[in-house]
Amino acid sequence: MNAHSPLEAGIGLATASLELKGVGKSFGAVEVLRDIDLSIAKGEFVVFVGPSGCGKSTLLRLIAGLEEVSEGEIAIGGKDVTDLDPSRRGIAMVFQSYALYPHMSVAQNMGFGLKMAHRPAAEVEQKVRAAAEILQLTKLLDRRPGQLSGGQRQRVAIGRAIVRDPQIFLFDEPLSNLDAELRVEMRIEIARLHKTLGNTMVYVTHDQTEAMTLADKIVVLRGGRIEQVGAPATLYEDPDNLFVAGFVGSPKMNVLPATLSESGLEVAGRSLPRPTLFGTGGEGGDIQLGIRPEHLRPARGSEPSLPFTVDFTEYLGGSSFLYGRCGEGLSLVVQGERGMAPKAGAEMAITCDTADMRLFDMAGKRLR
Template sequence: MSGVTLTNAIKKYGDVQVIHDIDLQIDNGEFCVFVGPSGCGKSTLLRMIAGLEETTGGEIKIGARDVTHVDASERGVAMVFQTYALYPHMSVEENMGFGLKMNGHPKDEIKAKVSEASRILKLDDYLKRKPKALSGGQRQRVAIGRAIVRGPEVFLFDEPLSNLDAELRVDMRVEIARLHKEIGATMIYVTHDQVEAMTLADKIVVLRAGVIEQVGSPMDLYNDPDNKFVAGFIGSPAMNFLEGIVTGGKVVIPSLGGREVETKVALPAEGQKVLVGVRPQHITIEAGDGGAVLDLRERLGGVSYDYLIAGDGEKIIVENREIDTLPEGSSVIVKFNAEDCMFFDANSEERLR
C-alpha cells in the first residue's frame, strides 16, 4: 500500500484546461474523497491518477514512484466504476479471479485470493451464481472483490453507488467503510453526494471548476469552511446565506426587518455588503411580524424542514424538531445566535475571520 502525491497536476483538452495546478498529498492508508458538483473535474482527476487520462503537466507519484506517464496496468491501482462491468457468462468466482487468470497466476493462488475477498465482502454464498442472479448491491460487491484480489497499492472508486437505490446506497456505504477498516488500504473515492463524503472520508477534497477549494477532515470543512462555496456544499440541508450591510460596526439584515448581528470578525468598510451564513439547525422561528413567512413544511418523521420566504424573496431553511405549531402561511420571526453565524465577503465569497 502507498500514498499518492500530486504536484502541479494539469489536464488540458486542446486549448481547454480542466484541471488547474493541483497539489495534493494523500497519505498511506487514508480514505480520501473527491467531492464537488457535476463538471468540477473530480472524475478526470481520478482517471489521471489511474492512468486512464494523460496528464498534461505536473507529476503524480504513488508511493515513491513517479507514475505520471506510466501505463495504467503498471501503476498498482485498481478501479471500481459506476457500472459493474461483470462478464455475464462467468460466475462470481470466475469474475473475481479473471484478471489474475489472464496474468498467469497459479490456480491455487487465485482460489486463495478470491476466497479471502469473498470472506471480506460476504459473498461466499454467491460464488457459483451468474451476475444476472444478483442484486445491484451484490454485483457492486463483486466488482469491488475483483479489485481486492489484485492486491493494489491504491483503490480508486468512481461514483460506485450511483446506480443503486437509496436503501442499497446506505448499505453499500457501510460495506465500503467496513472494507477500508479491515484492509487499511489507501482509497480515493469520487462522489457528488456530500453525505457519502462526510460519512466515508478521512480527508475530503472539495473541487470546483478544476481547482481545489479546500482540503480537510469532514468536520473541519463543516465547522471551518474557507469560503461560501465550501460552506454551502458541505452540510445537508445547505447553509442559509442572508445578505447583510455593514452598519455602525454591526451587520444589518434588511430581509429580516433590519435584524442586527454583532460580530468580532474583521468586517469590510461601512455600507459594504456581506453574506451571513447560518445553518438550518441553528435557526428557530416563532409567530410574529419578523419579515418572513412560513411557506412550506416538509415533515420527515422526527424532524421537519420549514421553508421560509423573507421580505425580499430570500429563501431560508429551518430544521425543526418541535411539534408542529405554526401553520403554513404564518408570519414568523427568525431567531438565531450571532455566535452561530459565519460571515463572507459578498464579492470574493471568502470567509471573514
C-alpha cells in the same frame, strides 16, 4: 487463523501515499484541470466532490493512468508514476458500471485478473475466497451476475479489485446505479471495507452524503481547481467560501445580504449582534451572512430576531424543514424542532447564536 483469512491471503497489506504536484489536464484547447496540488496520506479515505464537469472523474483517471497528464507529476508511495502504465501503478479501480462477465461465475469474475496475470491457481482461489469472506459473498461464488442483485454485483466488482491487493483503491461513483436503500447499505459496506483493509482509497461522488459519511478528507473541486480540502466537519463548519458552504450540507447554508456595523449586523431591516468568530474592521460594508438551517431557532423573549413567514413545511418525522421568506423576497430554510410543523402562512421570529454566523464578502470569500 482461518485458512482463507484476508491476512493470510495477503489482502490489505499493501498501501501507499499519493502526491499530486501541479497536475493539469487539457483536451486540445479545453483546460479541464489546472494547478492541482494534493497530498493523500497512507491509509486515508479521500473523497472528490463537485458539480458536474468540475474535473473530479478526470482527476481520478489521471491517477489511474487512464489519461495522460498535460503537466505536473503524480507519485504513489514516493515513486513517480506519471508516465507508468496503469498496470504498474499498484492501483485498482471500481467503476460506476459493474463490468462483469455474464457467462462467468462470481468466483471466476473476481479471479479473472489474477488468472490473466498467470498467478498460480491455488493463490487465485485463496485470494478470491478471502475477498468473498470480507464482502459476504462466500455463498454466492458459484452464481452468475444475472442471478445477483445490484448491490451484490457491485460487491463482486469491489472483490475483483480487492484480490489484486492494490496500494490504492480508486472508486468512480460506484453507487450511483443503486437505489436509495442499497446505497445506504453499500456505504456501510465500503466504510467497513476501509476499516478492515486499511488501504488508501480515493472516491469520486456527486452525493455529498457519501462524502460526509465516508471521508477522512474531502476535496471540493470547481472549474478544474481545488476550492478547499479538509475533514468533513471542517468543510461544514469552517468553509473558505460560499461555494463550499453551499455545496457541503443539505439543505444548503442560508445566505442573506447584510451590512456590518461596529455594533452588529443589519439584516432584513433588523439588527443582529456582531458574530463572535469575526474580528474587527469592515464596518459599513455590504457583506453576506451565512447560517445553517439547524442553527436557526424561534427567538425567546426580547432576543434580536428576524421575521420569518412559512411557505412550506417538509415534515420528516424526527425533524422538519420550514421553507419560507425573511423580509422581502429573501428565501430561508429553518430546521424545526421535533413535532414542529407550522402551516403555510405562519409567521414567527427567528434568531441564531452569534457563534454560528459565518460572514462572506460580496465575491463569496470568507471573512474571518
